[in-house]
Amino acid sequence: MPEPTPLFLVGAGGFGREVAALVEAVNTQTPRWALQGFVDDDPALHDTDVMGHPVRGGVDWLAQQRGPRFALALGDGESRRAVADRLAAADLQPAALVHPTVSVHRTVTLGPGAILCRGAAPTVDVQVGPHAVLDQHCTVGHDAVLDACVSLRPGAHISGAVHLETGVTVGAGAVVLPRVTVGAGATVGAGAVVPDDLPPHCTAVGVPARPQ
The missing domain is CATH 2.160.10.10 (Hexapeptide repeat proteins)
Structure with missing residues (x-):
């Protein structure tokens, strides 16, 4: 069985927590994702834990990483589109x-x-x-x-x-x-x-x- 793929969730708010629970549910069936934590542009959340996962930094921090997948756990569609545009040039792939x-x-x-x-x-x-x-x-x-x-x-x-x-x-x-x-x-x-x-x-x- 392949190793779980590293994954970051963009957005550490209410919907971000719901998506983290979704990832947990997926992994109970097939261990597919290794949730590495959240990223969020709110600096007050940086270096805190959400549902036991660290908030690593903001979107610019994520754009500098290489290898992990990401999901835009933001409830607002316009916010998701703006972040997707910011990450378009990064060597990262979104996860469905x-x-x-x-x-x-x-x-x-x-x-x-x-x-x-x-x-x-x-x-x-x-x-x-x-x-x-x-x-x-x-x-x-x-x-x-x-x-x-x-x-x-x-x-x-x-x-x-x-x-x-x-x-x-x-x-x-x-x-x-x-x-x-x-x-x-x-x-x-x-x-x-x-x-x-x-x-x-x-x-x-x-x-x-x-x-x-």
């Missing part, structure tokens, strides 16, 4: 992390750095972009396309043939109906139902959801 409760069909494509949390359920012919996050118990229907840095909050439901463009956030318990496109950077509020296309960089709330 999938909780053991998640079934990924052979027709589902996961981009580098995608994170699928406990109970997430992509169905078939789904494209999940780089550094996208599918939080707990969200669902994604057939032929849906999730671009880079999309964030699905817990219990969000994405119907078939939906297109979520770069950096879209879909709030907890929200529903996006079939064949809808949500423009880049848009936010769908918690509990909203989206029946029609949404423009980029809007916030849409309500049932039916309308841009504010």
Whole structure:
């Protein structure tokens, strides 16, 4: 059996701790990752421990390392995209992390750095972009396309043939109906139902959801 791969998590906040627990769950099935600790740009966290793992330094420190993989454990999609851009020139590869409760069909494509949390359920012919996050118990229907840095909050439901463009956030318990496109950077509020296309960089709330 190969040795576990060294891994750093970027972000030592609440979602970072959730992703650390995800890594622990993966390793109970197959010891795949050697979690080396966190990195975070908050200097107050440096040289502290989070869940028993050290916070080594900031993103610039990580960019100087050679060999380990990393995952962007940041809840905000725009923050993930900004850090991904900063690390693009570094000789580091992002790790896709999938909780053991998640079934990924052979027709589902996961981009580098995608994170699928406990109970997430992509169905078939789904494209999940780089550094996208599918939080707990969200669902994604057939032929849906999730671009880079999309964030699905817990219990969000994405119907078939939906297109979520770069950096879209879909709030907890929200529903996006079939064949809808949500423009880049848009936010769908918690509990909203989206029946029609949404423009980029809007916030849409309500049932039916309308841009504010």
